[in-house]
Amino acid sequence: MMQQFYPTVSHSYCFELNKDMHFSAAHYIPADEAGKCAKMHGHTYHLNLTIAGDQLNDTGFLIDFKHLKDLVHKRYDHSVLNDHPEFSDTFPTTELLARQIHTLIQEMLDQTDNQPECLQVIVRETPTSYVIYRPKKVPS
Numbered sequence: 001m002m003q004q005f006y007p008t009v010s011h012s013y014c015f016e017l018n019k020d021m022h023f024s025a026a027h028y029i030p031a032d033e034a035g036k037c038a039k040m041h042g043h044t045y046h047l048n049l050t051i052a053g054d055q056l057n058d059t060g061f062l063i064d065f066k067h068l069k070d071l072v073h074k075r076y077d078h079s080v081l082n083d084h085p086e087f088s089d090t091f092p093t094t095e096l097l098a099r100q101i102h103t104l105i106q107e108m109l110d111q112t113d114n115q116p117e118c119l120q121v122i123v124r125e126t127p128t129s130y131v132i133y134r135p136k137k138v139p140s
């Protein structure tokens with residue numbers, strides 16, 4: 001279960017938040033390599049997000065847990081991932097979905113005053129398959 005698996009990401013922030021969630025979606029990977037996954041099928045995707053920062057907002061949150069779930073759910077729950085514009089030129093693989101969820105979350109975090117950072121996104125597609133996405137540090 002995702003709830004029992006938390007790979008750590010090293011950082012020097014004071015606060016770290018983790019949010020688990022899941023959503024249901026269908027997808028297909030129209031590539032010869034994908035075999036049976038070329039046909040439309042569904043998953044209950046399990047996610048774990050790691051968000052960190054040094055500053056809290058006025059409420060004392062890095063970010064409201066609910067905002068994180070709402071953002072992902074409103075976009076992907078009970079949808080066909082291939083239908084989303086971000087997958088119009090690519091296939092909704094677990095890897096690309098993890099990276100896309102990172103983009104979605106970080107864009108929201110960038111609009112907050114306290115500026116937390118999404119350090120890690122884990123997407124579990126099946127009981128035996130998951131991907132970890134960690135953004136590269138941009139040298140300052």
Ligand SMILES: Nc1nc2c(c(=O)[nH]1)N=C([C@H](O)[C@H](O)COP(=O)(O)OP(=O)(O)OP(=O)(O)O)CN2
Pocket residue numbers: 029034037092093094095125126128129
């Ligand atoms: N690197 C990736 N490989 C595969 C992806 C992917 O997103 N990234 N996706 C698929 C399929 O979508 C499939 O739904 C998941 O595949 P798999 O883990 O092989 O599912 P099984 O239940 O058949 O696996 P078991 O080993 O029998 O548990 C395929 N590959």
Ligand SMILES: [Zn+2]
Pocket residue numbers: 027037041042043125
């Ligand atoms: Zn699949």
